[in-house]
Amino acid sequence: MEDTLKYINEKTASFRPEIGVILGSGLGEFADEYCDVAVSYAEIPNFIKSTVQGHKGRLVFAEISGKKVVMMQGRNHFYEGHSMQEITYPIKVMKKLGVKTLILTNAAGGVNPEFKPGDLMLITDHINFMGSNPLIGPNDSQFGERFPDMSEIYKKELIEIADTSAQKLGIKPQHGVYFASSGPSYETPAEIRMARTLGADAVGMSTVPEAIVANYCGMKVLGISCISNAAAGVKGAQKLSHQEVIETTNAAKAGFKALLKEIISAV
Numbered sequence: 001m002e003d004t005l006k007y008i009n010e011k012t013a014s015f016r017p018e019i020g021v022i023l024g025s026g027l028g029e030f031a032d033e034y035c036d037v038a039v040s041y042a043e044i045p046n047f048i049k050s051t052v053q054g055h056k057g058r059l060v061f062a063e064i065s066g067k068k069v070v071m072m073q074g075r076n077h078f079y080e081g082h083s084m085q086e087i088t089y090p091i092k093v094m095k096k097l098g099v100k101t102l103i104l105t106n107a108a109g110g111v112n113p114e115f116k117p118g119d120l121m122l123i124t125d126h127i128n129f130m131g132s133n134p135l136i137g138p139n140d141s142q143f144g145e146r147f148p149d150m151s152e153i154y155k156k157e158l159i160e161i162a163d164t165s166a167q168k169l170g171i172k173p174q175h176g177v178y179f180a181s182s183g184p185s186y187e188t189p190a191e192i193r194m195a196r197t198l199g200a201d202a203v204g205m206s207t208v209p210e211a212i213v214a215n216y217c218g219m220k221v222l223g224i225s226c227i228s229n230a231a232a233g234v235k236g237a238q239k240l241s242h243q244e245v246i247e248t249t250n251a252a253k254a255g256f257k258a259l260l261k262e263i264i265s266a267v
């Protein structure tokens with residue numbers, strides 16, 4: 001951690017971000033517009049490279065609407081073969097840099113039949129169905145406690161801010177529960193029916209490990225899913241492809257970018 005922080009602080013002249021943002025599939029472009037300093041993951045000691053198509057793999061530092069922000073342009077996923085601890089290491093780095101509020105974004109499949117591709121969903125809660133937990137292992141009490149409470153990971157006050165910001169822009173976001181599966185295969189229709197029965201509105205392969213660690217570290221979390229497709233077997237669903245996910249998030253990104261900027265200025 002010391003090596004990681006030393007390297008980042010040298011590159012950024014000890015920039016102290018208060019807001020962290022993780023930009024998901026097809027949504028990374030936001031960071032290009034506000035980039036003051038960028039550091040690629042590959043050059044940061046102890047960071048892992050982002051390998052998935054549609055992800056750039058760099059930390060971008062910027063001042064946006066007077067707020068100091070660090071953005072992850074692309075993230076690491078459990079399905080790439082990294083451990084839960086490895087993929088959430090950047091959250092601990094952000095904590096050390098001073099981040100208090102973390103905005104997690106992703107592309108997700110719509111499990112709720114009312115959702116349409118291109119909708120934005122504010123995450124109200126999650127179901128961890130990845131089969132692991134990033135806090136497994138010895139507890140480092142400088143970050144948080146052994147058995148963290150998870151009653152309100154996605155803070156109501158942030159959801160309210162996001163709703164007000166969306167209203168200003170004429171966007172009507174959905175609200176719902178994000179169900180995390182490990183991937184990399186998409187779900188079967190039977191798995192999606194199960195997820196819906198268990199209370200899910202959207203499904204994806206990221207975000208939950210990061211949210212668990214951020215909550216554990218005492219950060220406030222806001223989660224935004226861009227619904228890129230109807231999940232397998234849901235009305236309107238077609239054969240799923242990563243290409244479709246990227247194309248839909250690309251089409252939705254103008255609204256997403258405007259909303260994110262508005263939220264950052266209001267947080």
Ligand code: HPA
Nearest residue numbers: 107108109203204205231
């Ligand atoms: N399932 C899982 N992850 C996803 C999906 C999906 O349908 N769409 C985008 N990410």
